[in-house]
Amino acid sequence: MxxxxxxxxxVVGAGPAGSAAALVAARAxxxxxxxxxxxxxxxxxxxxxxxxxxxxxxxxxxxxESAPVERALIEERYFLVSGSSATTIxxxxxxxxxxxxxxxxxxxxxxxxxxxxxxxxxGALLVCETLVExxxxxxxxxxxVKTGRADGSVYxxxxxxxxxxxxxxxxxxxxxxxxKKNEVGVGVKELIKMPKDVLxxxxxxxxxxxxxxxxxxxxxxxxxxxxxxxNKETVSLGFVAMIEDLAARGFKPNxxxxxxxxxxxxxxxxxxxxxVEYTAHMVPEQGYKSVPPLVHDGLLIAGDAAMxxxxxxxxxxxxxxxxxxxxxxxxxxxxxxxxxSAQGLRSYQDALDASYVMKDLKQFKGFAGYLHGNPDLMxxxxxxxxxxxxxxxxxxxxxxxxxxxALLAEVKKTKSLFGIAKDLWRGWRxxx
Amino acid sequence: MKLEDKLFQDRYIxxxxxxxxxxxxxxxxxxxxxxxxxxxxxxxxxxxxEDHINVAYGDCLExxxxxxxxxxxxxxxxxxxRGGFGVMFKFG
Numbered sequence: 001m002x003x004x005x006x007x008x009x010x011v012v013g014a015g016p017a018g019s020a021a022a023l024v025a026a027r028a029x030x031x032x033x034x035x036x037x038x039x040x041x042x043x044x045x046x047x048x049x050x051x052x053x054x055x056x057x058x059x060x061x062x063x064x065e066s067a068p069v070e071r072a073l074i075e076e077r078y079f080l081v082s083g084s085s086a087t088t089i090x091x092x093x094x095x096x097x098x099x100x101x102x103x104x105x106x107x108x109x110x111x112x113x114x115x116x117x118x119x120x121x122x123g124a125l126l127v128c129e130t131l132v133e134x135x136x137x138x139x140x141x142x143x144x145v146k147t148g149r150a151d152g153s154v155y156x157x158x159x160x161x162x163x164x165x166x167x168x169x170x171x172x173x174x175x176x177x178x179x180k181k182n183e184v185g186v187g188v189k190e191l192i193k194m195p196k197d198v199l200x201x202x203x204x205x206x207x208x209x210x211x212x213x214x215x216x217x218x219x220x221x222x223x224x225x226x227x228x229x230x231n232k233e234t235v236s237l238g239f240v241a242m243i244e245d246l247a248a249r250g251f252k253p254n255x256x257x258x259x260x261x262x263x264x265x266x267x268x269x270x271x272x273x274x275x276v277e278y279t280a281h282m283v284p285e286q287g288y289k290s291v292p293p294l295v296h297d298g299l300l301i302a303g304d305a306a307m308x309x310x311x312x313x314x315x316x317x318x319x320x321x322x323x324x325x326x327x328x329x330x331x332x333x334x335x336x337x338x339x340x341s342a343q344g345l346r347s348y349q350d351a352l353d354a355s356y357v358m359k360d361l362k363q364f365k366g367f368a369g370y371l372h373g374n375p376d377l378m379x380x381x382x383x384x385x386x387x388x389x390x391x392x393x394x395x396x397x398x399x400x401x402x403x404x405x406a407l408l409a410e411v412k413k414t415k416s417l418f419g420i421a422k423d424l425w426r427g428w429r430x431x432x
Numbered sequence: 433m434k435l436e437d438k439l440f441q442d443r444y445i446x447x448x449x450x451x452x453x454x455x456x457x458x459x460x461x462x463x464x465x466x467x468x469x470x471x472x473x474x475x476x477x478x479x480x481x482e483d484h485i486n487v488a489y490g491d492c493l494e495x496x497x498x499x500x501x502x503x504x505x506x507x508x509x510x511x512x513x514r515g516g517f518g519v520m521f522k523f524g
Contacts, residue, residue: 037512039445043520044494108524129516148515166496168512179500186497188474190438191523234523246472247501253474254435261433277523278438280474280495 007031007156009331010145011124012132012169014041014116015108016051016317017303017324018162020059022119022126024328030335032124033154034116035147037131042112045164046279047317048187049229049236050212051106055321060118062099067114069104070231071210072097079265080382081217086265087385097209105210105229105236106317107191135159135173135299141341142173142299157340158298160327162320165282165304175301176292181244182372183290183307185224185283188253189238190261192273196233202269203230214314217382218260221375222249223285223368226260227314228269235270237261240283242372253280283316284309288358288365295349297342300327308357311371312364312431319357326351366430374423376415384411439475439491446490447517453477453489453498454509461485461507468501469508493519 009025011018014036022034038044050073056063064072074097077090096102120126136144136153144155161169171178194202203211215226222245229236239260246253260266284290290307294300302308303320310319330348334340352358371377391407392400411417455461461484469478475491478498492513499510512518 037515039516039520042524044518046521046524109521110523112524131512131515166494166499166510166512168510178503178506181500181503184496184500186472186474186495243472243497243500246497247466247468250471252471252476254438254476258433275433275438275441277441277521278435278475278493279442279521279524280493280497282496282500 005155007033007154008158008335009033010035010154010156010159011162012145012159013162013164013303013305014119014126014128015045015112015162015164015303015320016115017305017320017327018160019112019115019119020321020324021160021162021302021328021331022116022124023059023122024325025331026119026122026124028332028335029123030332032119033156034119034124034126035130035132035145036116036126036128038128040113040128041116041126042109045108045112046187046189046281047108048189048227048238048240048314049105049107049231050103050314051111052103052315052318053101055318055325056115057100059321059325064099064101064104068110069106071105071205072101072208073103073105073212073229074209075211077211077213079213079215080385081215081263081265082383082386084264085386085390087382087389092211103212105212105231107231132163132169135161135169137173141297158300158331158334158345160300160302160324160331161305162301162303162324163305165284165307167301167305170292170301170305175296179290181247182242182368183284183286185240185242185285186246186253186280187238187240187283188257188280189236189278190257190275191231191277191279192235192237192270193233193276194235194270194273198272199230199233199235205230215266217379218263218266219378220249220251221379222246223371223375223378225378226266228266234276235273237266237270242285243282245372285311286368287311288361291361294352295342295345298340300330300345300348302327308361310360310364312367313360322355322357323352326355364431370427370430374426376423380415384414387411435476442493443520443522444490445517445520447513450514451487451489452511452513452518453487453492455485455487456507456509458484460505464505464507469498472501473498
């Protein structure tokens, strides 16, 4: 199958991490082959919908001019829902509507295809519809991959595994255990189509502008949240819930999805729209604590397969791009030194540790545990905020001083002020 | 909206010869009280039918949730479909 006997680099998976790695290595003149199990890159890939642009822009300056992005996100909205009320905290800035932008809504089947094409244009060989079944190990060193094709063994000095969160290859190679139920969440999404002008009027958008909403209060206390992003002519609406919580609470994902869609505060956003795709994908949730050893003899791990994601900031795909880039650069350096041992590839770990990716992961390493240990944050707090503000803003003839006192007494019935202070303090400690 | 109507919107190339999901030991399911797979799968691939789990692998969205959820019994053999088969997202 392969045009040549041996490659410098095999990349498994043509997602954001894999294509970034292949692009960097191919640009440096390495012989690179990239395998993708889908019909085309992106055809197996799904995420909530936001790609922060900084990381790709480092690789492909002004990428938005040629990449199939949907909308430049000018608003980050937190929507705290309980019953028929919602408190909104939002930043809207026109600065994010100008280059270099901040983030884009993206549909992965289109975007990943484009990104992989950039690696191919740089000289990487892309082979689609080909599943990598196992790593070929020789005396503890990875020397190639076995694919599902006839005579499908391909050899290289180094393999970068970027196969995503399921990461069967590295699990089967004994690099990590199966993920635990508190290490991953499941994201479920519907893509809901509506006329462009309806969408733009509904969200107060012009031209290429889009918004990103994170909705709290609708996951029944489960660690996770609801998201809504605007694309050109569709809205991405979905939720993420930690698998441990979803299992313990016994909700069926599609039923939860339907409940979210019919919530009185959410329904108006999607009214009149029709679902054109239903997708699901796992999401790494624990961040730093789940990251397996990433550097091995002849082998590096990048992207979701490395469990690199940031639950607090909602970053994942952009982090994947940077891990892929750094892995690719490490392979280029290893090639120059003709040393593909773990020692020779170590610059990947060093560069990752020095980057914002690992610094953020380390800083927020307690965040998932904090959320998981405080179901009140996901349910009770949105309700308290709504009840308190609604009460305070209601003009009903009660003097406001007396009203504030009464409302505070109501809050205290549900949760002591000391308890609230403790939650806030712990939250601060976890992210500071 | 019914799940089947949603799945109808998705594009699948089903590998009729090679199911990529299998119950390793059907006996173990008899001992399993929670049958988490029948609840947690977003496309409800797994259903309990009298004495065994039926696996409608053709509806699989390839998320992997069932495999992680079946941790106590570790009874789901979860592979990727062969190259070029399975769900193919149009938008993703």
